Amino acid sequence: MPNISSSAFQKLKDPKRRKRFIANQIKNAFAFQVRALRKAREMSQQELAKEADTTQALISRIERNGATNLSVKTLQKIADAFDVALVVRLEPIDRLLQWVDDLSPEAMSFPTSAKILVEMEVAAKSPSKMEAGTATGSTFRVIEGTASRVIQRTLDFDRPRLIASEGTAETPPVITREGTDTWQIQKIS
Amino acid sequence: MGKPLWVFMERVTPSGRGVVSDWYEKDIEAEAQDEFDDILRNLAVTPRDLWVRPAYDTMTPEFGEIRFFANKLQHRVFGFFLRETSQYVMLVGATKKGKNYTPRDALTRVPWYKTTVLTDRKLIRPYAKHII
DSSP states (O other): OOOOOOOHHHHSSSSHHHHHHHHHHHIIIIIHHHHHHHHHOOHHHHHHHHHSSSSSSHHHHHHHHHTOOOOHHHHHHHHHHHHHOOOOOOOOHHHHHHHOOOGGGGOOOOOOOHHHHHHHOOOOOOOGOOOOOSTTTEEEEEEEESHHHHHHEEOTTTTTEEEEOOOOOOOOEEEEETTTTEEEEEEEO | OOOOOOOEEEEEETTOOOOHIIIIIIISOHHHHHEEEHHHHHTSSGGGGOOOTTTTOOOOOOEEEEEEEEETTTEEEEEEEGOOOOOOOOEEEEEEEETESSSSSTTTHHHHHHHHHOOOGEEEEETTTTOO
């Protein structure tokens, strides 16, 4: 849940203002995002229009007025041109607030789906992405197979797909990834 | 959650009143408040080179205006960047009809406001009305 200020609560409790807040995500946020993504990809409006099989005038209109009055089909073309996902779904207000609350530049501009998938594939194969489940924030040394390949990582212990056995400082816990592979870990701090 | 690229600041009067906060609370309608909130949230994560029309216009090398339309009125908030601290300082808010601003002297006093706050940094403070 995002932490919401009391003034934001007051505004959003008013149905009119709430509707406007939601509508502004379609208008302003989309306009800013298209411009940010286009610049990040070093594309002109003309080039984006060509990729999206539309006109430069439409791209210009989107960057001024956002997605208001555009068909989902047109939005899909823009998303395809950037190789990103277009999310059209009904969501509760708290989830929308979470998105709006993310003030990071990465929320506006991000890599293509193809690039992200390659990174995910590499990460999935790498033990450096191993995560497990007790003592959040503790630093552990991961001993992977032989002593010559010791990798030190900070493990996020919130992910359920990895199971950690109980361990002590003297007896390091053993973590098992999806019930198959096993690594030993030593607590450092 | 990540940090924004820009933190918004506002000019404070010698008596300690936030000029843009006062304008927001007293002089503009709820529709304009909501539009302004949203524009600021988006500008906060937008690199400087993408602060362009329609949401922003660089008026002179020294200052620019945040622009939005709401309630059948053009709204302008004049200010400038403090790049060394990643801040955007808002000096005064105004509505615009044709070439006329309300308050009338909003635009003409911008250079003076800027000099004032640069001389005494206590005359600016963080502005956070747009933050959820």
